[in-house]
Amino acid sequence: MSKAIIIILDGVGLVEAPDAADYNDVGSATLINTARAMGGLNLPNLEKLGLGNLAPILGMPPANPPTGAVARLIPHSPGKDSTSGHWELAGIILDKPFPTFLDGFPDGIIKPFSHKIGREILGNYAASGTQIIEELGEEHLLTGKPIVYTSADSVFQIAAHEGIIPVGLLYDWCRIARKILIGPNVVSRVIARPFIGEPGNFSRTPKRRDFSVEPPIPTLLTKIERAWLPVVAIGKIMDLFAGVGVTEPVFTHSNSEGIAETIRMIREYDSGLIFTNLVDFDMLWGHRNDYRGMTQGLCEFDNALPILMEAMSDDDLLFITADHGNDPTTPSTDHSREIVPLVILGRKIRPGRIPDRGTFADLGQTVADFLDIEPTEFGTSFLKEILIP
Numbered sequence: 001m002s003k004a005i006i007i008i009l010d011g012v013g014l015v016e017a018p019d020a021a022d023y024n025d026v027g028s029a030t031l032i033n034t035a036r037a038m039g040g041l042n043l044p045n046l047e048k049l050g051l052g053n054l055a056p057i058l059g060m061p062p063a064n065p066p067t068g069a070v071a072r073l074i075p076h077s078p079g080k081d082s083t084s085g086h087w088e089l090a091g092i093i094l095d096k097p098f099p100t101f102l103d104g105f106p107d108g109i110i111k112p113f114s115h116k117i118g119r120e121i122l123g124n125y126a127a128s129g130t131q132i133i134e135e136l137g138e139e140h141l142l143t144g145k146p147i148v149y150t151s152a153d154s155v156f157q158i159a160a161h162e163g164i165i166p167v168g169l170l171y172d173w174c175r176i177a178r179k180i181l182i183g184p185n186v187v188s189r190v191i192a193r194p195f196i197g198e199p200g201n202f203s204r205t206p207k208r209r210d211f212s213v214e215p216p217i218p219t220l221l222t223k224i225e226r227a228w229l230p231v232v233a234i235g236k237i238m239d240l241f242a243g244v245g246v247t248e249p250v251f252t253h254s255n256s257e258g259i260a261e262t263i264r265m266i267r268e269y270d271s272g273l274i275f276t277n278l279v280d281f282d283m284l285w286g287h288r289n290d291y292r293g294m295t296q297g298l299c300e301f302d303n304a305l306p307i308l309m310e311a312m313s314d315d316d317l318l319f320i321t322a323d324h325g326n327d328p329t330t331p332s333t334d335h336s337r338e339i340v341p342l343v344i345l346g347r348k349i350r351p352g353r354i355p356d357r358g359t360f361a362d363l364g365q366t367v368a369d370f371l372d373i374e375p376t377e378f379g380t381s382f383l384k385e386i387l388i389p
Contacts, residue, residue: 011282013325013338085323091376098154221245286326
């Protein structure tokens with residue numbers, strides 16, 4: 001039997017997308033710019049696989065020949081958020097972006113939310129998560145009012161101190177917001193952002209939860225589930241797909257934990273899909289403009305690759321990619337519209353570079369083809385280009 005493993009390096013884009021100007025993201029290139037800022041990247045395993053064959057990444061010359069198959073995935077769905085990126089990878093192409101609220105949420109959203117939770121809110125503007133808890137955290141401690149904020153992405157975020165608002169109650173408030181944010185106001189995610197500490201020394205905790213809208217049509221996950229095969233969702237995959245199509249969720253609190261759980265599940269399962277999101281690249285480093293942390297995370301992942309490969313069976317395929325960019329070297333702390341890398345490895349892989357793909361959805365269609373299940377609604381399989389005949 002064979003299985004597919006997809007690992008999302010959240011926010012680790014490659015180079016600006018053709019339509020980056022429409023998103024004010026000209027010049028954003030997460031891997032290229034991070035490498036330049038660090039004076040070069042030392043990722044020997046990804047280098048051998050061929051990551052450096054996709055773009056001029058300082059410190060990663062092209063492999064000749066590479067040991068993996070590599071390609072560049074160009075985003076097709078509008079937007080640059082995690083939900084639309086993951087959905088496109090799983091076979092959904094949206095025709096319009098999720099709405100954003102850069103000027104704050106209107107009374108038609110805030111008033112019913114406040115009424116349902118029984119208290120007023122603080123904030124209601126676009127800000128970075130660390131910034132807004134520093135600005136409003138002390139008032140939150142005094143009043144018990146939750147901090148509501150958004151960003152350039154389609155998100156309704158609720159921050160609350162764990163000593164003031166129990167995490168379970170915060171999750172309930174997110175579920176309330178999720179029911180209110182429908183129709184033209186259907187943001188892609190409602191996010192719980194618990195934090196701890198004292199004024200001047202607040203820090204967010206790993207108990208974040210994302211409450212995503214349900215996919216509008218069957219995804220790759222649903223197609224695999226319908227074929228009576230397992231779908232193991234590691235990290236925030238469960239949240240991003242609202243649980244639809246997932247047979248076993250595995251929640252994690254860090255990249256290290258996500259990598260360890262992925263290795264464990266590769267060894268445990270002999271069929272189906274293992275789908276992992278490593279969120280620290282985005283949450284801890286991209287959004288905080290920490291290119292050094294981004295580099296350390298890439299090194300940690302690169303060091304784990306031999307163990308991941310050793311755990312795979314002869315018939316398994318591993319796909320390493322991203323859902324969008326989050327360039328830590330630009331002034332912005334938001335996601336960036338980028339082409340993302342795709343590195344594929346397995347013992348039956350035909351090494352080399354394949355042509356750029358015009359949509360992330362080609363990955364989902366290729367996995368469906370590989371697992372011999374019902375095809376996804378969008379995308380074109382490139383399986384024949386990457387397997388040894």
